[in-house]
Amino acid sequence: MASSLQDTLVTYEELAELELEFDDVETEIIRHQVQLTQPLYEKRHKIVAQIPNFWPLVLEQAPPDIDEYIQPSDSALLLACLTSLSVSHFEIENGAKGDPRSVAIKWEFSENEYFEDRVLEKKFWYRRAEDGWAGLVSEPVDIKWKKDKDLTGGLLSMVKRVWDEDQALEKAGKGGAKAKDKELTPQQKELKKKIEETGLGGLSFFAWFGFRGQRISAEESRLAIEKEQKQRKLRLEGKKVEPSEDDADDDDDDDDELDGLEIFPEGDTLAVTIAEDLWPGAIKYFTQAQEQDALSDLEFESDMELDLEELEEDGDEAPPSKKRKAGGE
């Protein structure tokens, strides 16, 4: 099909600028949405806390984009001890002016045979690189596995050690992961080998806690945003702007994948799917689980007319007055 931009008076910059304006508005909408839904998510949290296995059941019905990463042994763990899941937009909490696209995903567990942790929280920061790339970056979260219970076979801890080493090198001014033409350290070589040996098929869902993504510090992101805004302003005033590095080469995006040091290459996409699909759709997935599980004989306690205000105070109970079959959506 004939291409066309060359025959027109519209520039690439003009389209890119328009996209940035859409981006600004979208960000504001997310901010607004987070504010409006916050009280509802709190109410939901109180209600579902009373339902045993709510989150394991939700995860059992998770859409394929999530389900594909959950191995049978992960399912068994989750069913045994996952008590709560929550998503927060931590950079805009309590009136803070951060990016509403940054998310934290918090998993809570009861005492269990697998690990010592009661809470595992993974944060994703929305950052912009100097080359124009923008997206979510994270830090490895280690898990204190009990003896012989590590579902990642030591991989996650190794990722954490390499990360710590990286941070130390960076602090010492040795460039860390950002250094060009860098030699891999012995630890990095070991990790790379282990990842290659493991492969990604059959990898535990818990390896996701090791996702790092691109190395973009808060400071680098701040400078990149500042620079971009300056250029946009100049362009809007009709001034000439040196072509920036906006046209990021996609190949740069996954340095770490190419390095073979990323334990869970799709970690950011998975985080977005959890935050934008599983989290808002939890009741829908739970209802589906109920239907599937017990099409024939499951009955709900129904029409209890719990006063919601009362519930919010103390989760008080009223006696069930009648029963009814689990209905469809």
Place this chain on the structure above:
Amino acid sequence: MASSLQDTLVTYEELAELELEFDDVETEIIRHQVQLTQPLYEKRHKIVAQIPNFWPLVLEQAPPDIDEYIQPSDSALLLACLTSLSVSHFEIENGAKGDPRSVAIKWEFSENEYFEDRVLEKKFWYRRAEDGWAGLVSEPVDIKWKKDKDLTGGLLSMVKRVWDEDQALEKAGKGGAKAKDKELTPQQKELKKKIEETGLGGLSFFAWFGFRGQRISAEESRLAIEKEQKQRKLRLEGKKVEPSEDDADDDDDDDDELDGLEIFPEGDTLAVTIAEDLWPGAIKYFTQAQEQDALSDLEFESDMELDLEELEEDGDEAPPSKKRKAGGE
């Protein structure tokens, strides 16, 4: 996995009520979003109107959910004469208080060898049925095909005739499509036979204009919403409510599909994908098309520094000052 709602004090109604509250907030967010993005879509409209083949190129890069319905002959038609595509939330335009989820998708064409129409607009109304189902319904839009050019092979016109007959029957108080245990009319039988013969594979994209969806009148929807709100209010006040028909049996949703009278069963889903993916992502898809088409030698007119204000007035031009390769996103 063990089901759990039966062991708790949480009721099905409580979860359903919470979902309705989320629904209310979501609707408000869409309303807000439509308002905020409106000026940007207008600006985009003016810019892309200057780019030949903008919309055919966008459609060429459409995501699989859309692309799967576009046959090669549809592509040829679109490339030959599609000049504009637009999505509007017509029930909330000019401050109207309708449902922001209702959408109209408007296609504009230059004079062409295929049909007489210059504009084809398909509207989707967000409605609620008495049984609790909610979603998009539509009406067939006929196309004035030129001789031997009908890509639907007469199917679309047949759908329109059955629709008209249906409306007439309903007006005459004969129940139309809603009548229970109804006999198919001769026209309906003919349509059903034709759809069976045609099958859905290879069906023209333009058959989508014939999608009808569930038969829910504006009045039925209004009453259903009213009834539901009354029940919600009672429940919130802690009063007993007769179980409503909220648990709509999914099988009821596609009466027409079962009847074999729906020409394009996925028509509502396709409309949503166009409105929520193709429409907001048009520049992204266009840029992809540019990259694919002309990786090697395409050059953009660049750095023209068109003043955007000026552009909005009259699309005035400035001479290109330099060129630059088509960059990435």
